[in-house]
Amino acid sequence: MLPSVITQFTPWASLIGGVMIGLSALLVYYLFGRVAGISGITTGGLLAPASDWLWRVAFILGLVCAPVLMQVLNNDWPGVNTLAESSVSNNYVGMALAGLAVGFGTVLGSGCTSGHGVCGLGRKSARSLIAVFTFMLTAGLTVAVLRHVI
Amino acid sequence: MQTTPSTNSGLPVALMAWLAGVIFGVGLLVSGMANPAKVLNFLDVLGSWDPSLAFVMGGAVLTTMVGYPLISRRSSPRLAPRFQMPVRSDIDRPLVSGAALFGLGWGIGGFCPGPAWTSLSGLAPGALVFLVAMLTGMWLAIRRSRKRLQAQTA
Numbered sequence: 001m002l003p004s005v006i007t008q009f010t011p012w013a014s015l016i017g018g019v020m021i022g023l024s025a026l027l028v029y030y031l032f033g034r035v036a037g038i039s040g041i042t043t044g045g046l047l048a049p050a051s052d053w054l055w056r057v058a059f060i061l062g063l064v065c066a067p068v069l070m071q072v073l074n075n076d077w078p079g080v081n082t083l084a085e086s087s088v089s090n091n092y093v094g095m096a097l098a099g100l101a102v103g104f105g106t107v108l109g110s111g112c113t114s115g116h117g118v119c120g121l122g123r124k125s126a127r128s129l130i131a132v133f134t135f136m137l138t139a140g141l142t143v144a145v146l147r148h149v150i
Numbered sequence: 151m152q153t154t155p156s157t158n159s160g161l162p163v164a165l166m167a168w169l170a171g172v173i174f175g176v177g178l179l180v181s182g183m184a185n186p187a188k189v190l191n192f193l194d195v196l197g198s199w200d201p202s203l204a205f206v207m208g209g210a211v212l213t214t215m216v217g218y219p220l221i222s223r224r225s226s227p228r229l230a231p232r233f234q235m236p237v238r239s240d241i242d243r244p245l246v247s248g249a250a251l252f253g254l255g256w257g258i259g260g261f262c263p264g265p266a267w268t269s270l271s272g273l274a275p276g277a278l279v280f281l282v283a284m285l286t287g288m289w290l291a292i293r294r295s296r297k298r299l300q301a302q303t304a
Contacts, residue, residue, distance in 0.1 A: 005187045007200045014205035017181020021206070022213025024174035026221060031166050033227035033234050036174065038263040039288070047285065048292050052230065054160060055167035062171020063267040067179055069172060087187035087260075088274040094258055099266075099280040101255025103287020106263060107295070109248020110236070113183075113262040114174075116249070117207055122214025123235065130241050135253030142257025143193040 004147060005087065025118050028059070037115020038063075039106035109135075163229050175268045181206040184268045186260025193257055 025036035032055050045056025089095055106112040109131055111120060116135075120128020175184075182188040183206050191200035226232050256262050261269070261280050269277035 004191070004194070004198045006198055007182070007185070007188045007191045007202075009200055010182055010202045011205045014181045014183075014202040015209040017177045017179070017183065018206035018209025019213050020173055020177030020180065021183075022177075022210040022217070024170045024177060025210070025214050026217040027166075027170040027173065029218060029227070029233075029235075030221050030224075031163075031170070031228045032230045033232055034230075035235055036170070038267070042263060042267075042285070043288050043292060047289050055163050055229075058164040058167035059171035059174070060267055062168040062173075063175040063178075063264060064171075064270050065168070066172050066175025066268055067184075068271050070176060070179060087185055088269065088272075088276040089186065089259065090276045092276065092279045095276045095279040096283040098255040098259030098261065099283025099285075100287040100290075101251050101258070102262065102266075102280075103255075103284035103289075104291045105248045105251030105253075105255060105287075107248070107288050107291030108244050109250075109252055110245060112252060112264075113207075113256075114264055118210040118214055120236075121207075121211045122218055124215075125236070126239055127236075127241060127245055131245055131249040134246050134249035135256065138250045138253030139257035140193050140195060140253075142254050143190055144196055146258065147190075147194055147197055 021114070021118055022122070025114070025122070028055075031055070035111075035115050035119045037111045037119060039103075039112040040110075040115055043107060105135075166229065174264065177210075178264050178268050181209075183262075184265035186265075189256070189260040189262075189265075 028034055028036035032052070036059075041056045041059055044050040045053050045060055050056070102112070106115075109116075111128065111131060113135075116125075116128040116131040121132060178184040182202050188200060188202060191198050192203035222233070252262075259276075259280050261277070261284075263284065266277070266281045266284050270281060
């Protein structure tokens, strides 16, 4: 899919970003009493609207606005590629298959990196631990096959 | 008809949720999680491995692990009638096969659902294709589970 691009090891930026993601998840729990899983927020806000769809739609709008706000406030964030356009694959068939698998898989498996990872592991959920182990394994195997076998 | 606080406080609900979404999105961007090249290098243990994203998950999970029990001391959330967290604890086939399928797609494209949204404004064609396909995949899975539910109750 993507040619291997060397990326820099960024432990501090990644740790700080991770804590921000965790704080946002806590804010969602404090305000709405819900898991901050992006796949669930997307389905419950847009595709199968729940009675409390409003916060979900607003949250998604926040995600969409985040890179725009960062660009407006300061377009020179060290090491941060706000719009990430340069590193997105232009293999459209591959991206379509990837999107279908991610969409179908996260609904079937009740969560993604945020719902099972950030929130589920934080809640010490056995289901989430199994899910995270499974998707890390298949994601790693997929990259290994695409980059080193094919 | 059930009334919830959100029916008479739509503006604070929307504003606070939007703010939470912005914080989450900035976190994704600052951490590198929204950069497919970084994601794929994190997954590529045998090749150009970049362990950064372990720090994203570590920082996020430590934060929620400390914070959830503190917030749980409240009797109810601030802007909703009650806490509604997932309660299931059974490991079933859809959980494992769904997670496996998600991992496959994540490994191909380097995008998971959050970064699919934060990449929208960049208008990179590959990211837009991914987002539309992801929403289609979600819609297909919802339709499938509804049909199964109908078949069970019929």
